[in-house]
Amino acid sequence: MSDYELVCPAGTPAALRVATEAGADAVYVGLRDETNARNFPGLNFSVKELQQGIEYAHERGTKVFLAVNTYARAGNNKVWVEAIDNAARLGVDALILADIGLLDYAANKHPDLRLHLSVQASASNPASINFYARKFGVKRVVLPRVLTVSEIKAINAQIDVESEVFAFGGMCPMAEGRCSLSSYLTGQSPNMNGVCSPASHVSYEQRGPILSTKLAGLTINNFEEHENAGYPTLCKGRFCANEKTGYLFEEPTSLNIAKILPELIAAGVTAFKIEGRQRSKAYIGQIVSSFREAVNQIESAGT
Amino acid sequence: MQSEFGNPRVNGARFNPLLFAGLLSRPLPARPVNFALEKICTRLARNHPQVLERLEPIFGQVFIISPQEFDRVFQVRFHGDGIDAIYTKTPCEEADVMICGPLMSLIDMLDGKQDGDALFFNRLITVEGNTESLLTLRNALDSDDIDLMAEITATFGPLKKISRRVLEKGRSAYHTAEQDMEVVNTALLNPLLKRVASLEQENLALKSRLKGAEKNLERLQRRLSSLDKKTRGLKS
Numbered sequence: 001m002s003d004y005e006l007v008c009p010a011g012t013p014a015a016l017r018v019a020t021e022a023g024a025d026a027v028y029v030g031l032r033d034e035t036n037a038r039n040f041p042g043l044n045f046s047v048k049e050l051q052q053g054i055e056y057a058h059e060r061g062t063k064v065f066l067a068v069n070t071y072a073r074a075g076n077n078k079v080w081v082e083a084i085d086n087a088a089r090l091g092v093d094a095l096i097l098a099d100i101g102l103l104d105y106a107a108n109k110h111p112d113l114r115l116h117l118s119v120q121a122s123a124s125n126p127a128s129i130n131f132y133a134r135k136f137g138v139k140r141v142v143l144p145r146v147l148t149v150s151e152i153k154a155i156n157a158q159i160d161v162e163s164e165v166f167a168f169g170g171m172c173p174m175a176e177g178r179c180s181l182s183s184y185l186t187g188q189s190p191n192m193n194g195v196c197s198p199a200s201h202v203s204y205e206q207r208g209p210i211l212s213t214k215l216a217g218l219t220i221n222n223f224e225e226h227e228n229a230g231y232p233t234l235c236k237g238r239f240c241a242n243e244k245t246g247y248l249f250e251e252p253t254s255l256n257i258a259k260i261l262p263e264l265i266a267a268g269v270t271a272f273k274i275e276g277r278q279r280s281k282a283y284i285g286q287i288v289s290s291f292r293e294a295v296n297q298i299e300s301a302g303t
Numbered sequence: 304m305q306s307e308f309g310n311p312r313v314n315g316a317r318f319n320p321l322l323f324a325g326l327l328s329r330p331l332p333a334r335p336v337n338f339a340l341e342k343i344c345t346r347l348a349r350n351h352p353q354v355l356e357r358l359e360p361i362f363g364q365v366f367i368i369s370p371q372e373f374d375r376v377f378q379v380r381f382h383g384d385g386i387d388a389i390y391t392k393t394p395c396e397e398a399d400v401m402i403c404g405p406l407m408s409l410i411d412m413l414d415g416k417q418d419g420d421a422l423f424f425n426r427l428i429t430v431e432g433n434t435e436s437l438l439t440l441r442n443a444l445d446s447d448d449i450d451l452m453a454e455i456t457a458t459f460g461p462l463k464k465i466s467r468r469v470l471e472k473g474r475s476a477y478h479t480a481e482q483d484m485e486v487v488n489t490a491l492l493n494p495l496l497k498r499v500a501s502l503e504q505e506n507l508a509l510k511s512r513l514k515g516a517e518k519n520l521e522r523l524q525r526r527l528s529s530l531d532k533k534t535r536g537l538k539s
Contacts, residue, residue: 011442011445011446012442012445012446012447013353013446013447014415014445014446014447014448015445015446017448040438040442041360041435041438041439041442042357042358042360042438042439042440042441042442042443042446043442043446049353198435199434199435199437199438200434200435202434202435203434204430204431204434205431206429206431211426223426225426228424228425228426229423229424229426230424231424278442279418279420280415280417280418280419280420280441280445281415281445282415282416282417282418283418283420283421286418
């Protein structure tokens with residue numbers, strides 16, 4: 001186990017095995033329902049698969065975190081409460097929560113269960129983080145991707161809990177936990193339904209050499225033959241305004257903090273999270289191995 | 304599912320070792336392939352029930368998997384009792400999803416050796432149809448460790464060890480040949496790409512000259528108009 005925790009995604013049991021073998025210190029997973037923010041078809045774990053996954057990971061010294069990080073439906077939080085009870089019963093190493101009511105339930109019903117505050121809670125200042133720590137005993141906060149290294153350092157100086165930052169994956173600079181852009185077109189958003197730009201609303205059209213990517217019937221981007229394409233999310237769409245075509249909201253760049261790992265460690269970060277529970281096990285294996293190597297190099301250099 | 308914008312099998316085709324194998328195999332009957340497919344599907348369903356469970360939302364839907372090197376396609380349907388797959392020249396026209404790409408990329412994706420998203424977004428494979436169904440299939444297949452080679456060679460009965468060795472050698476030879484052909488591709492395309500780049504430069508230079516000429520013309524027109532006004536003033 002290294003000083004800094006490499007927290008890796010596992011959307012399926014096979015991905016959990018791959019991430020564990022590739023050197024993850026911890027893997028985070030979700031159940032196959034609306035309780036987690038990656039509720040995609042064919043993805044995630046049944047309760048039995050979670051149990052088997054925990055056994056597999058623990059035998060190899062890897063922790064398992066369960067993400068129950070959507071907001072419980074008004075008037076019916078049964079499925080969320082069951083997820084928390086299952087997490088406690090099966091012995092997950094931490095529960096990643098965002099909903100204040102679920103945090104309260106978990107803290108009272110399972111006081112020994114370690115709680116992490118999901119990025120979906122959008123806690124990005126010391127007052128907010130300290131509130132969650134004081135009120136529910138949260139041990140770690142996952143910080144939003146909108147923060148700079150100096151902002152992270154300033155926050156860490158004023159909080160008593162561990163911080164986790166995103167290390168690799170999609171760059172999502174919208175205020176995480178507060179973005180409803182997807183719901184304007186599809187009626188579904190990450191916080192409430194666990195999906196951003198759900199696949200049920202996505203279509204791809206090949207028009208000769210041009211690939212059109214669409215969301216709810218609206219063209220989000222047209223890719224020329226020589227261009228790499230991307231998943232159609234509104235925030236990364238290429239639109240025409242004032243007679244110019246371009247990425248109006250944000251460029252579709254990926255996040256990779258490998259080069260600034262030492263700065264982030266110096267800023268007091270405890271854990272580095274790789275994004276991508278919806279990605280294939282081939283991708284997971286490759287990225288986790290690369291980051292394992294990067295973290296090991298920094299540790300052996302005594303940073 | 305034939306795209307209205309042309310045959311996707313032809314659109315993205317590049318030189319690769321199987322392209323020739325595909326051409327040579329065209330006159331051969333599909334029956335032996337279908338016989339093996341039936342056995343492979345039975346084994347896959349028996350050995351990976353949890354994958355089948357994840358596929359439940361897309362039971363009954365028709366998937367067409369179209370290796371771009373061959374003139375036939377694999378038509379696949381999942382259901383509660385297992386998997387039906389046929390290798391055919393005349394697939395169902397009402398397919399829910401069509402996936403097209405180089406055969407080895409499709410096999411590597413199924414084997415979990417290649418990232419399907421990367422293949423698609425890098426434009427190496429094309430997909431058409433119901434994206435949610437496709438995603439369900441991708442996630443379900445990726446959720447378990449499917450050793451496709453083992454499932455295929457198991458159908459050879461007592462010859463499975465030898466056939467595995469042959470297939471592994473074939474796969475390795477394919478990847479070597481693929482790299483060699485990439486060199487050929489580059490060698491063939493480079494002169495063309497250079498010519499296109501040079502034409503593009505010429506085009507830009509001409510556009511710039513045309514723009515300059517348009518500006519001069521506008522300036523001359525303004526001057527003429529001003530002279531015209533002055534001449535009229537002198538006349539009056």
